[in-house]
Amino acid sequence: QQPTIIDDVQESDGSARVSSTNSRRVYIFDTTLRDGEQSPGVSLNLSEKIQIARQLALLGVDIIEAGFPIASTGDFEAVRGIAREVRGVAVAGLARANFKDIDRAWEALKEAEQPRIHTFLATSPIHMRYKLQMEPDKVLEMAVEAVKYAKKFTSDVEFSAEDGSRSDLDFLSRVVEAVIKAGATTVNIPDTVGYAMPQEYGNFIRSLMERVPNIDQAVVSVHCHNDLGLAVANSLAAVQNGVRQVEGAINGIGERAGNAAIEEIVMALRTRKDFIGLNTNINTEEIYRTSKLVSKLTGMIVQANKAIVGKNAFAHESGIHQDGVLKERSTYEIMNPAMIGINQDNLVLGKHSGRHAFRKRLGDLGYELSEAELNKAFVRFKDLADKKKNITDRDLEAIVEEETRSH
Ligand code: KIV
C-alpha cells in the first residue's frame, strides 16, 4: 500500500501539516537549541538563545526546538522567552511521555504563536528492556496517553519513537498508527545512536509508511545522529523515501558526534533539486551568518573543511583549480558562495577603507564587537591592508578571531 497522495497542506493554526510522498515541501525542524546545546561543553544563556532563535527565524526554519523545559530552570526560561519573543515560526518544547513533563513544556510554550509539544518515548527492544524496563504494550499505552494529554493543550503535537531505527518494524508501525490516532500531527523516527545505513534507513522508513494505514494524517519526520558520519546521508535517504520533516542542528552540533547539519541538508536539496525534486523554505543567504553566530556563541569551532560553512569550503588551492574557476566558476564550484551568504568576491575592503565600512562588513559576517575590540581589530586590519591588496572575508574572520582569542 502506498501512502495517500495529498499535497502540501497547512491548517490556519499551523497544526495539520500533512505529509505525503507527493508533497514537494520538506519542513526544517531546528534543534540547535535543544539537542545542539547537549553538545559536551556547550551552555548558552537566555539572551544568547534568543539571539540564535531570532536568527533561525530569519533563516526560515519551520520549527525551532527551543529546549527541554523540565530539564532545568534555564531551559524552561529559554523556551518561555523564545515562545514569547520569536514570531513567524513554530516553537517546540521537548517532554518525556509523562504528564509532569508535558505540563512543564506547556507552561513554557503557551505564549508561542505556534506552540508544539514534542513528546518522546523509546520503542527499540534494547531501550525498552534496559532503560525503560517496560513491556512493549505498556510503552504503546504510555505513548498514546502522552499524545492525548499533550493534545489538550495544543493541536500541534509531535511524537518521537526514540531509537526508532533500531525498533521492530511491526511494533513501531503499531505505535505510529496509535499515536496518529491519538492526535499526533508529526511522527518522528530518530536514528538516535547514528547506527543506520542510508539505504537500510530509507527502506525502513518506506516500509513503515506503507504499513501504517493512517500515515497520511501526519508529517513523517527523521532525526539523525552522526556517529558514523552518516546523519545527512540518512536524512536525505529518508526524504527520498517519503519523509517530509527533517530535524538537525546548525553546524551539525549535538550529542556525541552531533546531529545532521541543517545547512548540508538544505544545500543538498537545493543543489540537487534536479535529482531529489524537493524544496525547503530556507533563505539560504542566511546560512553563513547563522553558522557564524552559532559557532561564536557555543564556542564550537567549525572545522576548516566542513561542507558548506567551513573556511575552506570555497577555497581553491591548486593552480589547476584556480585556473579553472577563473575561466568558468562551475568547473570546480557546484554552489555559488553567495547563495549561502558568503561574500567571497566582495573585495571592497583595502588600505583606504575606513572604520565605518570595516564595522559594517564585520556586522554582515555576524560579529558584534565592543568599541575597544573594534579599535584593536581595525589596527590589525590596517596593518594587513598595508601588506595585502585584497582583504577578504576570511582575512577579516582571522583578524577578529585572533583579536578575541588574545583576550
Ligand atoms: O536522538 C533522539 O532520539 C532525540 C529524541 C528526543 C528526538 O533527540
Ligand code: ZN
Ligand atoms: Zn537526538
